[in-house]
Amino acid sequence: xxxxxxxxxxxxxxxxxxxxxxxxxxxxxxxxxxxxxxxxxxxxxxxxxxxxxxxxxxxxxxxxxxxxxxxxxxxxxxxxxxxxxxxxxxxxxxxxxxxxxxxxxxxxxxxxxxxxxxxxxxxxxxxxxxxxxxxxxxxxxxxxxxxxxxxxxxxxxxxxxxxxxxxxxxxxxxxxxxxxxxxxxxxxxxxxxxxxxxxxxxxxxxxxxxxxxxxxxxxxxxxxxxxxxxxxxxxxxxxxxxxxxxxxxxxxxxxxxxxxxxxxxxxxxxxxxxxxxxxxxxxxxxxxx
Amino acid sequence: xxxxxxxxxxxxxxxxxxxxxxxxxxxxxxxxxxxxxxxxxxxxxxxxxxxxxxxxxxxxxxxxxxxxxxxxxxxxxxxxxxxxxxxxxxxxxxxxxxxxxxxxxxxxxxxxxxxxxxxxxxxxxxxxxxxxxxxxxxxxxxxxxxxxxxxxxxxxxxxxxxxxxxxxxxxxxxxxxxxxxxxxxxxxxxxxxxxxxxxxxxxxxxxxxxxxxxxxxxxxxxxxxxxxxxxxxxxxxxxxxxxxxxxxxxxxxxxxxxxxxxxxxxxxxxxxxxxxxxxxxxxxxxxxxxxxxxxxxxxxxxxxxxxxxxxxxxxxxxxxxxxxxx
Numbered sequence: 001x002x003x004x005x006x007x008x009x010x011x012x013x014x015x016x017x018x019x020x021x022x023x024x025x026x027x028x029x030x031x032x033x034x035x036x037x038x039x040x041x042x043x044x045x046x047x048x049x050x051x052x053x054x055x056x057x058x059x060x061x062x063x064x065x066x067x068x069x070x071x072x073x074x075x076x077x078x079x080x081x082x083x084x085x086x087x088x089x090x091x092x093x094x095x096x097x098x099x100x101x102x103x104x105x106x107x108x109x110x111x112x113x114x115x116x117x118x119x120x121x122x123x124x125x126x127x128x129x130x131x132x133x134x135x136x137x138x139x140x141x142x143x144x145x146x147x148x149x150x151x152x153x154x155x156x157x158x159x160x161x162x163x164x165x166x167x168x169x170x171x172x173x174x175x176x177x178x179x180x181x182x183x184x185x186x187x188x189x190x191x192x193x194x195x196x197x198x199x200x201x202x203x204x205x206x207x208x209x210x211x212x213x214x215x216x217x218x219x220x221x222x223x224x225x226x227x228x229x230x231x232x233x234x235x236x237x238x239x240x241x242x243x244x245x246x247x248x249x250x251x252x253x254x255x256x257x258x259x260x261x262x263x264x265x266x267x268x269x270x271x272x273x274x275x276x277x278x279x280x281x282x283x284x285x286x287x288x289x
Numbered sequence: 290x291x292x293x294x295x296x297x298x299x300x301x302x303x304x305x306x307x308x309x310x311x312x313x314x315x316x317x318x319x320x321x322x323x324x325x326x327x328x329x330x331x332x333x334x335x336x337x338x339x340x341x342x343x344x345x346x347x348x349x350x351x352x353x354x355x356x357x358x359x360x361x362x363x364x365x366x367x368x369x370x371x372x373x374x375x376x377x378x379x380x381x382x383x384x385x386x387x388x389x390x391x392x393x394x395x396x397x398x399x400x401x402x403x404x405x406x407x408x409x410x411x412x413x414x415x416x417x418x419x420x421x422x423x424x425x426x427x428x429x430x431x432x433x434x435x436x437x438x439x440x441x442x443x444x445x446x447x448x449x450x451x452x453x454x455x456x457x458x459x460x461x462x463x464x465x466x467x468x469x470x471x472x473x474x475x476x477x478x479x480x481x482x483x484x485x486x487x488x489x490x491x492x493x494x495x496x497x498x499x500x501x502x503x504x505x506x507x508x509x510x511x512x513x514x515x516x517x518x519x520x521x522x523x524x525x526x527x528x529x530x531x532x533x534x535x536x537x538x539x540x541x542x543x544x545x546x547x548x549x550x551x552x553x554x555x556x557x558x559x560x561x562x563x564x565x566x567x568x569x570x571x572x573x574x575x576x577x578x579x580x581x582x583x584x585x586x587x588x589x590x591x592x593x594x595x596x597x598x599x600x601x602x603x604x605x606x607x608x609x610x611x612x613x614x615x
Contacts, residue, residue, distance in 0.1 A: 034411055085600060091411040092357050092552060092560075093599045099549045100595025107588035223422045226415055234412055260430055267423040274404045274416065 007136050008252045014141055014210070016248020017148035020241055021203040022218075023225035023232075024155065025196035027240040030229065031172040032192045033087060038098040039078075040225070041218020042105035043197045047071045047204025048213045049113055052120050060123050064205050071201025072194040079193040084186070110215040120208040144206045151202060152241065155195075159237070168192055172235065224251075227266055231273045233283020242281060313564065317470060321463040331466050332534070333578060337571045338466075338473045339530045344554040344566030345477060346523025351552065352560035353484060354516040355496030359414040359548050360421030364521040366543030367394035367424060368528025370435060373538040376444035383447045383458070387472075387529040394525025395518065397424075402517040406510045418545050425543040440539030444532075458533075469530055476526055481563070483519060492516050524551075553595055559605030568606055 022040065029037050037043075050070050051063040058066060082101065086093045126140040159165035167188055171178045179185045200218075207217060224247055232243025247266045254265040273280060320334045347361045371390030376382075379389070405416045428435045435441055446465075449456045458465045483489050495502045495509055503509050532538045541547065550573065558569025576594065581587040598605075 030411070036411055036415055082596065082600065089603070090357075091414060092351065092556065093603060094411070095357070095359055095414060096549070096553055096556060096595050097599040099546075100592040100599070103588045103592030103595065105592075107586050107592065111586060111589075223419065226419050230412075230415060230419060234415075263426045263430065264423075267419075267426070270419055270423075271404070278404075278407065 003136075005253075005256055006134075008256045009249070010137055010141060011255070012249040012252025013145055013245075014248075015252055016245040017145050018203050018207060018221055019224050019228050019248050020152060020244035021148055021199050021206075022221050023228040023240045023244045024152065024237060025199035026225050027229050027234075027237055028168070028199075029193055029196040031235055031237075032168055032175070033083070033189050034091065035083060035087075035094040036091075036098065036226075037196065038095065038222070039102040039105055040196070040200050041216075041220075041222040042102050042109070043071055043075065043200035044204035044207065044218035044221065045109055045213070045215060046074065046105065047201030048120065048208035048217060049109055049204075050201070051205040051208060052113070052118060052213055055121065060121065067205050068198045068201035071204070072198035075194040075197025076190055078197075079190045083193060084190070087189070106215050113213070113215070115215060118213040120205075120213060122209050126209075140209055144210065147202070147206060151199070155199070156237070164188070164191065224248075224266055227270045231269055231280060233280025236280070236282045239280055239282035246281075314474075321466055329575075331463060332461055333574065335461075335466055335469050335534050337567075337574045338469050339527050339534055340551070340554060340574060341567035341570035342473050342476055342530070343524045343527035344551045344558070344570050345480060345563075346520050346527060347551045348555045348560055348566045349480060349484070349492075349523065350516050350520040351555055352562070352565070353489065353496065354492040354513060355499075356513055356517065357410065357414045357552075358417040358517070358520070359552060360417030360419075360545065361521070361524050361551050362543055362545060362547035363417075363421035363424045364394040364398045364524045365528035365531065365547065365551075366428065366538070366540075367397050368525030369532040369538040369542045370428060370441060370528075371525070372529035372532040373441045373444050374435075376447070376532075377441065381447045383449050383533065387526070387533070390529035390532065391522060391526045394528055395522035398521025398525070399514075399518040402514045402521070406514045406517070418548070421543065421545055421548060425540055425545070428540045428543055435540075438540060440537055442537060445536040446533045465534075469534070472526070472530060476523060480523060484563070488512070488515070549595075553598060556603070556605055557598055559608030562605070562607040565605055565607040572606070 022044065025043075026037055026040050029035055029040075047067050050067040051060075054066055055063040078101070082097060083094070086097055122140055126143055127138060129135045129138050130142065159169055167178060167183055171183075171185065171188060171192075175185060178188075203221075204218070207221075211217065225244070228243035228247055229240050230243070231247060232239030232241065247269055250265050250269060251262045255262045317338075321331050324331060324334055343361065343365050347358065350356050350358055368390040371393030372386040373390075375386040375389040380386075401417075401420050405413055405420075408416055429438055431437070446458055448459060456464070456468065458468045484492075491502070491507055491512055494505075495507065495512055499509055528542065531542060554569035554573045555566045556569065557572055558565030558567065560566075577587070577591065580590045584590070
């Protein structure tokens with residue numbers, strides 16, 4: 001029993017870590033640009049597939065570094081060509097646009113790499129279990145969590161200590177004032193979108209090593225990420241962080257006792273939060289209205 | 290701003306012009322005659338009516354109240370499952386199944402509306418998406434009751450008795466189409482009455498300027514809640530018709546992509562117009578039918594349609610008038 005619980009706790013950590021990476025990217029874009037990026041799961045898949053395509057030449061480590069950057073670059077292109085045009089319009093258009101984009105990206109991935117699952121090879125070091133007793137925990141699982149922790153810490157440090165990070169945080173609160181102070185808000189939003197896509201691409205490479213690749217691999221992560229944002233509190237990245245971990249752990253622990261309810265418990269948390277604390281666990285008053 | 294406020298009644302008046310109404314209804318009534326000539330089939334027209342009604346229900350909220358729900362498939366699907374489950378497990382009666390489905394979907398929407406009525410814009414939409422997926426997962430995983438991923442089968446529409454007469458809608462074809470058309474007509478007549486009432490005018494006022502409406506003493510949250518609720522009832526009714534149309538209810542009827550389809554139908558036709566969503570549903574259903582018969586990459590085409598509509602055609606076919614952004 002202890003092993004089952006330990007196994008599911010590590011699982012919960014890992015799932016939660018994916019929710020966090022995914023949701024942080026979504027949250028960044030949502031906070032600064034007021035756009036819900038439906039295609040976020042597809043940027044994730046793109047990251048995985050690019051790693052798959054690059055790893056024969058660059059090796060796993062090279063692909064892990066380069067692929068998220070490429071996804072970020074593609075994010076820049078997408079933002080410049082499409083997303084930018086709908087910033088000042090009714091939210092219905094941003095939703096429809098990214099929704100259509102998600103369809104196209106999923107179909108293109110299926111067209112290029114086929115509808116069936118593909119494996120992403122891991123270096124032998126990572127594929128081993130950490131010990132005979134804990135045979136169900138591979139080094140790769142530890143590695144994934146470590147990468148997520150480092151990148152989340154990096155993101156927060158970036159937002160906290162750099163000039164651009166400061167501008168992004170200020171823009172989240174009052175974009176108009178930031179623009180009035182002479183900061184190029186257009187570039188800021190493009191960059192911010194790219195950072196969001198970078199995080200999605202990174203989680204894609206990590207996820208591909210664990211569950212393999214398929215064209216709609218990001219879909220299952222999209223809805224929990226929305227819920228993580230709402231539960232944590234819209235407008236607060238720390239909230240998103242805790243929201244993601246909370247629902248990941250809750251889902252994993254429910255799996256121990258009642259597997260078929262693992263999805264339902266996420267929604268139960270959502271309803272409870274909407275009922276009892278509508279602004280979310282750490283959300284600021286008024287951010288959601 | 291002031292022109293926008295005047296523009297809405299003018300445009301709606303155009304939708305009520307006797308000539309326009311005659312043309313629309315004549316076209317709808319003669320579908321079984323002209324559609325086969327164009328190479329279509331009557332079931333396709335039935336689908337247009339069903340999705341058109343769902344999108345018109347959504348438009349009450351989206352176009353006339355200015356509140357975005359991206360989760361209306363939930364109420365559509367709950368209507369479909371409500372009707373299907375009633376027919377399968379409770380009673381073999383088409384009207385009762387429709388009533389049960391409509392109440393099921395409508396009441397779910399009404400209750401959920403209470404939770405989210407203080408949210409606005411994109412956050413409101415996000416809550417509706419998340420809540421919608423709850424029902425998708427429920428239908429998906431409750432295999433023994435709902436049929437799970439394969440959908441709910443083993444039920445079919447029953448003939449309807451009116452005293453000595455019986456309306457046999459068990460076959461497809463014109464009889465069932467006219468049954469759908471009759472329900473559609475009653476529903477949108479009701480919708481027209483709601484929109485023309487002082488309540489409906491108040492919704493438009495809230496859409497145009499929420500703050501001003503609030504200063505006038507209008508209970509804005511209450512109105513948005515009612516609008517959401519009414520909208521869900523109409524969409525749930527459309528969902529019950531969908532179950533009857535296919536003799537089948539599947540989890541995809543609850544999935545957020547269908548919510549997206551409803552929204553794009555509304556936008557293609559022109560949100561803020563009464564008939565727009567029906568026209569949008571016709572265009573979308575025909576296109577989807579055509580494209581999916583032509584290529585396996587239909588998802589790209591549908592996606593590109595979404596993108597093109599947003600970037601180049603945001604006001605839709607009927608919404609020619611300029612209206613304020615955001």
